[in-house]
Amino acid sequence: MTRTILPRSSRFPILPWRKFSSLTGPRSAARAISTATRDPRTKMRTWELDEQHLSKIRVNPTRLIDELHYTCQWGTGQRWGKADSETGMSRLALSDADKLARDWFVDTTKSLGCKISVDAMGNTFAIRPGREDGPPTCAGSHLDTQPSGGRYDGILGILAGVEMLKVLSENRVETAFPVGVVNWTNEEGARFPISMVSSGVWAGEIPLDRAHGLKEVGGGSHTMKSELERIGYLGSLPASYEAMPLAAHFELHIEQGPILETEKQKIGIVKGVQAYRWYTVEVDGQEAHTGTTPFNSRADALLAAARMICTSHTAAADHGALASTGILTLSPGSVNTIPGKVTFSLDIRAPTDHILDKLEEHLKSDFDFIVSTESTHGLGLAVSWQTDSVSPAIHFHDDCISTVRASANAILGDDKLSREMVSGAGHDSVYASRRCPTSMIFVPSRNGISHNPKEYTSPEDCAIGADVLLQSVLRYDRLRFARKV
Amino acid sequence: MTRTILPRSSRFPILPWRKFSSLTGPRSAARAISTATRDPRTKMRTWELDEQHLSKIRVNPTRLIDELHYTCQWGTGQRWGKADSETGMSRLALSDADKLARDWFVDTTKSLGCKISVDAMGNTFAIRPGREDGPPTCAGSHLDTQPSGGRYDGILGILAGVEMLKVLSENRVETAFPVGVVNWTNEEGARFPISMVSSGVWAGEIPLDRAHGLKEVGGGSHTMKSELERIGYLGSLPASYEAMPLAAHFELHIEQGPILETEKQKIGIVKGVQAYRWYTVEVDGQEAHTGTTPFNSRADALLAAARMICTSHTAAADHGALASTGILTLSPGSVNTIPGKVTFSLDIRAPTDHILDKLEEHLKSDFDFIVSTESTHGLGLAVSWQTDSVSPAIHFHDDCISTVRASANAILGDDKLSREMVSGAGHDSVYASRRCPTSMIFVPSRNGISHNPKEYTSPEDCAIGADVLLQSVLRYDRLRFARKV
Ligand SMILES: [Zn+2]
Ligand SMILES: [Zn+2]
Numbered sequence: 001m002t003r004t005i006l007p008r009s010s011r012f013p014i015l016p017w018r019k020f021s022s023l024t025g026p027r028s029a030a031r032a033i034s035t036a037t038r039d040p041r042t043k044m045r046t047w048e049l050d051e052q053h054l055s056k057i058r059v060n061p062t063r064l065i066d067e068l069h070y071t072c073q074w075g076t077g078q079r080w081g082k083a084d085s086e087t088g089m090s091r092l093a094l095s096d097a098d099k100l101a102r103d104w105f106v107d108t109t110k111s112l113g114c115k116i117s118v119d120a121m122g123n124t125f126a127i128r129p130g131r132e133d134g135p136p137t138c139a140g141s142h143l144d145t146q147p148s149g150g151r152y153d154g155i156l157g158i159l160a161g162v163e164m165l166k167v168l169s170e171n172r173v174e175t176a177f178p179v180g181v182v183n184w185t186n187e188e189g190a191r192f193p194i195s196m197v198s199s200g201v202w203a204g205e206i207p208l209d210r211a212h213g214l215k216e217v218g219g220g221s222h223t224m225k226s227e228l229e230r231i232g233y234l235g236s237l238p239a240s241y242e243a244m245p246l247a248a249h250f251e252l253h254i255e256q257g258p259i260l261e262t263e264k265q266k267i268g269i270v271k272g273v274q275a276y277r278w279y280t281v282e283v284d285g286q287e288a289h290t291g292t293t294p295f296n297s298r299a300d301a302l303l304a305a306a307r308m309i310c311t312s313h314t315a316a317a318d319h320g321a322l323a324s325t326g327i328l329t330l331s332p333g334s335v336n337t338i339p340g341k342v343t344f345s346l347d348i349r350a351p352t353d354h355i356l357d358k359l360e361e362h363l364k365s366d367f368d369f370i371v372s373t374e375s376t377h378g379l380g381l382a383v384s385w386q387t388d389s390v391s392p393a394i395h396f397h398d399d400c401i402s403t404v405r406a407s408a409n410a411i412l413g414d415d416k417l418s419r420e421m422v423s424g425a426g427h428d429s430v431y432a433s434r435r436c437p438t439s440m441i442f443v444p445s446r447n448g449i450s451h452n453p454k455e456y457t458s459p460e461d462c463a464i465g466a467d468v469l470l471q472s473v474l475r476y477d478r479l480r481f482a483r484k485v
Numbered sequence: 486m487t488r489t490i491l492p493r494s495s496r497f498p499i500l501p502w503r504k505f506s507s508l509t510g511p512r513s514a515a516r517a518i519s520t521a522t523r524d525p526r527t528k529m530r531t532w533e534l535d536e537q538h539l540s541k542i543r544v545n546p547t548r549l550i551d552e553l554h555y556t557c558q559w560g561t562g563q564r565w566g567k568a569d570s571e572t573g574m575s576r577l578a579l580s581d582a583d584k585l586a587r588d589w590f591v592d593t594t595k596s597l598g599c600k601i602s603v604d605a606m607g608n609t610f611a612i613r614p615g616r617e618d619g620p621p622t623c624a625g626s627h628l629d630t631q632p633s634g635g636r637y638d639g640i641l642g643i644l645a646g647v648e649m650l651k652v653l654s655e656n657r658v659e660t661a662f663p664v665g666v667v668n669w670t671n672e673e674g675a676r677f678p679i680s681m682v683s684s685g686v687w688a689g690e691i692p693l694d695r696a697h698g699l700k701e702v703g704g705g706s707h708t709m710k711s712e713l714e715r716i717g718y719l720g721s722l723p724a725s726y727e728a729m730p731l732a733a734h735f736e737l738h739i740e741q742g743p744i745l746e747t748e749k750q751k752i753g754i755v756k757g758v759q760a761y762r763w764y765t766v767e768v769d770g771q772e773a774h775t776g777t778t779p780f781n782s783r784a785d786a787l788l789a790a791a792r793m794i795c796t797s798h799t800a801a802a803d804h805g806a807l808a809s810t811g812i813l814t815l816s817p818g819s820v821n822t823i824p825g826k827v828t829f830s831l832d833i834r835a836p837t838d839h840i841l842d843k844l845e846e847h848l849k850s851d852f853d854f855i856v857s858t859e860s861t862h863g864l865g866l867a868v869s870w871q872t873d874s875v876s877p878a879i880h881f882h883d884d885c886i887s888t889v890r891a892s893a894n895a896i897l898g899d900d901k902l903s904r905e906m907v908s909g910a911g912h913d914s915v916y917a918s919r920r921c922p923t924s925m926i927f928v929p930s931r932n933g934i935s936h937n938p939k940e941y942t943s944p945e946d947c948a949i950g951a952d953v954l955l956q957s958v959l960r961y962d963r964l965r966f967a968r969k970v
Contacts, residue, residue, distance in 0.1 A: 257777030274776060278820055290809035290832045291759060291909030292742030293933055295802055302810055303798055306791035313788055317780055324775035325787055326820045328813060335763055335811045335830045335873075336910075337936075345820045347775045388820075424776030425821075448778055451822075 043172040045131070046474050047481040054478070055410035057171075059163045059470055061463035068159040068462070071143075072151050074100040078453040088453020089151055093144035093186035094122065094227035101143045102233060105158065105183055112165045114180065117244060118235030121198035121211060122228045125244060127180035128165060130477070135245040135436075137175075137476050139164060139469055140182035140199075140428060141253060146190045150455025152462070156443075157252045158183055160466035167470060176481035177247060179473050184428040185224075185233075191216050192224045199431035201239045208239060241435035248400055248476050249432035251440045252469040254457050256425055258448030266464050267408040267418040268442030271401055273430050274322075274422050275356050275393035276349040280386040281308065283371070287332060287340035298338055299381045302330055304370055305342040308383075311366045312346060319359045321350035322424070345388075351422050353393050393422075394430050397437030399479065400472070404439045407471035411464060441468045528657040530616070531959050532966040539963070540895035542656075544648045544955055546948035553644040553947070556628075557636050559585040563938040573938020574636055578629035578671035579607065579712035586628045587718060590643065590668055597650040599665065602729060603720030606683035606696060607713045610729055612665035613650060615962070620730040620921075622660075622961050624649060624954055625667035625684075625913060626738060631675045635940025637947070641928070642737045643668055645951035652955060661966035662732060664958050669913040670709075670718070676701050677709045684916035686724045693724060726920035733885055733961050734917035736925045737954040739942050741910055743933030751949050752893040752903040753927030756886055758915050759807075759907050760841050760878035761834040765871040766793065766852070772817060772825035783823055784866045787815055789855055790827040793868075796851045797831060804844045806835035807909070830873075836907050838877050878907075879915050884964065885924030885957070892956035893926075896949060922961075926953045 046054075069084070075091025075098065091097045102124060106116050109126030117125040127136045141157025161181030168179070184202075189195030192214040200206035212225035228234035237243055255261075260268055285301030309325050316323035327345040348363075350356045364385065371381040401420075408418040421442060423429075432438045443465035446456040457465075531539075554569070560576025560583065576582045587609060591601050594611030602610040612621045626642025646666030653664070669687075674680030677699040685691035697710035713719035722728055740746075745753055770786030794810050801808035812830040833848075835841045849870065856866040886905075893903040906927060908914075917923045928950035931941040942950075 255777065256774050257779070258773075258782040259779060262782060276776060287937070288933060289741050289910055289935060290807065290811060291761060291834050291911075292740065292935070293909070294742070294744060295798065295807065297743040297747060297933055300798075300809070302813065303794060306794040309788060309791040310795060313780065313785075322775065322780065324785070324821070324823055326775060326815075326822050326824060327818050328787065328815060330813060333812050335832055336809075337811050338809055339811060347820055349776050424778070425774055426776075448773060448782055450774060450777070452772070 041172055042174045045174045046477045047176050049474070049478065051410070054471060054474060057167065057471060057474065059160070059167055059463055059466040061459060063166070064159060064163045064466050065459040065462055067162070068151065068155060071101055071104055071155065071159065074098070074104070075145065077148060080454050085151065088455070089145040089149045089155070090147050091143065091145045092147060092191040093188065094191065094224065094231055094233070096231070098144055099231035099233070102183065102231070105143065105162070108162055109165060109181060112169045114165065117237050118233055119202070119237040119239040119244060120208060120235055121201045121239040122185040122233035122235065123198050123202055123239060124183045124233070125180055126165070127178050128168065128175070130175040130177040130179065132177055134177045135247040136178035136180040137248045137473050137480070138180045138182050138246050139250050139252065139473060140184060140432065141251050142184045142187035142428060144186055144188050144190070146188050146451045148453060149188070149451055150453055152254045152455050152457045153256065153450050154187055154253070156254060156457065156462055156465065160252045160462070160469045163466050164470045164473060175474070175477045177477055179477060182249075187428050193217050196426055196428050196431055198239065199428035202241055202244070203431040203434045204241060205431060205434065246432065246436040247480060249429060249436055249438040250400065250404070250469055250472045250476070251427055251429040252465045253427060253440055253442060254445045254450060254455065255442040256445055256448070256450035258445070259421065260419070260442060260444040261446065261448065263419065265417050265419050266412055266444065266461060267468055268421040269401060269404045269408055269418055270396065270423050270440035270442055271420050272351070272396050272422050273394035273426065274349040274351055274424050275353045276347060276389070276391045277356055277360065277387065278389035279346045280388055281344050281346050281367070282384045282386070283308070283342045284382045285338070285340050286380075288338045290336045290338055293338060300338045301342040301381065302339040304381050304383070305344055307370045308367050309344070311370065312348070312363055315362050315366060316348060316359060319350065319355055319362070321348060321355050321359050323348045323359075349424060351393060391426070394433055396429070396433055396439040400437045400439030400476065403472045403475045403479065404441055404468060407468045407475055410471060411467045441465055441472065526657055527659045530659045531962045532661050534959070534963065536895070539956060539959060542652065542956060542959065544645070544652055544948055544951040546944060548651070549644060549648045549951050550944040550947055552647065553636065553640060556586055556589055556640065556644065559583070559589070560630065562633060565939050570636065573940070574630040574634050574640070575632050576628065576630045577632060577676040578673065579676065579709065579716055579718070581716070583629055584716035584718070587668065587716070590628065590647070593647055594650060594666060597654045599650065602722050603718055604687070604722040604724040604729060605693060605720055606686045606724040607670040607718035607720065608683050608687055608724060609668045609718070610665055611650070612663050613653065613660070615660040615662040615664065617662055619662045620732040621663035621665040622733045622958050622965070623665045623667050623731050624735050624737065624958055625669060625917065626736050627669045627672035627913060629671055629673050629675070631673050631936045633938060634673070634936055635938055637739045637940050637942045638741065638935050639672055639738070641739060641942065641947055641950065645737045645947070645954045648951050649955045649958060660959070660962045662962055664962060667734075672913055678702050681911055681913050681916055683724065684913035687726055687729070688916040688919045689726060690916060690919065731917065731921040732965060734914060734921055734923040735885065735889070735954055735957045735961070736912055736914040737950045738912060738925055738927060739930045739935060739940065740927040741930055741933070741935035743930070744906065745904070745927065745929040746931065746933065748904065750902050750904050751897055751929065751946060752953055753906040754886060754889045754893055754903055755881065755908050755925035755927055756905050757836075757881050757907050758879035758911065759834045759836055759909050760838045761832060761874070761876045762841055762845065762872065763874035764831040765873055766829050766831050767869045767871070768793070768827045768856070769867045770823070770825050771865075773823045775821045775823055778823060785823050786827040786866065787824040789866050789868070790829055792855045793852050794829065796855065797833070797848055800847050800851060801833060801844060804835065804840050804847070806833055806840050806844050808833045808844075834909060836878060876911070879918055881914070881918055881924045882922030885922045885961065888957045888960045888964065889924045889926055889953060891960055892953045895956060896952045924957075926950055926957065
């Protein structure tokens, strides 16, 4: 379960490329690149690496975590512990703090030899050239946070991408094709109220005008466009997968759930994203006095709703799905008045759309049964459903999933330390997957907590995740090379 | 179930006292009063009435209901039907509308020969002298309403009392002791937030200063005392059962529940008031993402609360009690966040305190079980109880209950048309019962609805209730006379 993290000096007693520099790698791959074009300063070429060598390429764990906390100076949030790094984050998209974090991202990646492209949604692509032209294989995530968020959600994915660029740069690695890092704008939807809005525009799923016109929550007058302009990130590049195609998208992210921790595993190989549906369920009953109305004369909307909530859990468990209620309001809201009306949210999730179809059907029938059995005395109870959101299941690309799996096995040694998962939450990878092969890499979240200042992933687990991300990008580059040949 | 209401002229083809005037009534009772003191204008003396004669004394149903709707010109509320009388009432205590209704009460009862006493809480006693001095046997209720109330709650009790005075006056009935009508101030607690506060002060259970200092709800600066002064009802009489003792208190009231209607009965003989207890129950769980947190890693405060609400109903039914939840709040209140905290009100009621003791014990154990079985993964759920209000069961006086029963049987002919009940709601009779023999008379509420503009009791049912009230007061007067002798 635990991996001992050696200090940099002992983890890399001999830098791998010092050994590899005399190797030619797999012969067929090597043959495809003319020796005439080789840069003598290059120490390692991805297409020349065999499995044994590739599996030894690792990030610098101390540098990764130090840099992560360094960037958390911009938008530092609520303190929960005594150490410098024991605070949350409050870095809303396109705020001044976000601008400073973006500037750091641009400056750092430029200094590592990347070309920077900013699109009309502020999505920022740092691309490192490869031996050949073509769309980049990218690591991507987001630098914005919830108003009361943590230091890992989104941030870890970007920082691991930057660490990847550092490893490639300092070790003079040449990739067959460009590789890079993308910072997607306003993933959280916390300031401008559509989650993943900018990868959505890039994917052609959300109109640019609608995204530009989004007003900040809380009654402010700023829009996404005005704030992009203000902080200098309204780019000239169209926000589009056509203007900026990606060869593949890999996202390292904290799990935001307890499964890896509970199962004492280190890496989640993310095969896709759960389907989910959001409903508003309204139960109408009859207000009545709690003291003067016997049970058989009631139409208690809250009792019916309580039974529905209990039933939704039982039924979801039976279907291998999830059901949750996060909002419940009732009226009139008096201790001695039986509620006449209850409205509650229902969030159901499952790995496939088919399971959700079945569960929805099951619950509609159960809820009808509940209102018919509660209904007495002609007062009647009624239930109605409103569908607020339907998100189909997302299936990531087999090539990317295999690449992540191979990298996890290479890093962890033991395939019991990783598991295949579906993501329960949405990510920019959902939209990316519509336009390029995609997969994600999950690392453990302490107590499954996220969107909270106490969100935490250990430095060791961050480094393991960054290693898998680094190797996934390199393996995918090698795969592209092999296929091209 | 139905009683044919004859027009006044045919119901009273020969007014009873025209027949009774030559009777002496029960001989023992008659002997006790010196014939020398008899007023020749008196047509009837209660102590001379035998059962056969007493049972024929009735109110004027048309006058009763016409006068009731007449007084609803002060504080008319929301319209729900087309007829003039098809509106609710909004007559908050000590408002201008309440002052006008009080003035009508004073003027009308004065003109019927009553002496008016107003105490320091504005409680208004209209007392009609009897043959002998002594504390009055009173009908009492309240003229104030909920802000969105109806035309019957409280109002019917006062109007039936005034109709009683009219019957006594026009028929020149002499009672052995004084009889009267009390209008208690701010019974609803809707404007000044303690229900039954003025009968409470009268009974010595609520300090005068506390009641006087009550501020109107909604942030106004008026107090009960300043408003009593403003409308001219801050009386000089101390608000006290010692300064204004009552011999007995009878209250005609709408049931505010569906039992009489459901059972097709006309009169509830109210033996007492249910015990009730109010609690605030807090369930603490763990906020978590609905999509990333499997069931076995949740501490879902709302699911636990829903199970508690379901259990409270089942357990209460098993104990012959009631349980209701009228308020529920949760946090943080987001569709995709499992609630970390839920607070809900719990109102339990039963005919005896002992049943509530048992039910409370049962529920505490059940709720502990629910949090222990929901609790997984070390995240834990916790439940805590706060007791907000304890109201012990009230048992009315056997003499008054018997008097009401005898009157109901006399009016209805058939004892299947009445039932013994306990009141589920509080009334001024609760405090009255601490200081004098008391009982109540319930009449049907259509659909069990009250505290609502659509509150309705048919004119026929109002008249039956008023008949029972009238006869109860006369029977009790006769009983006092008989016992004195
Ligand atoms: Zn994220
Ligand atoms: Zn009332």
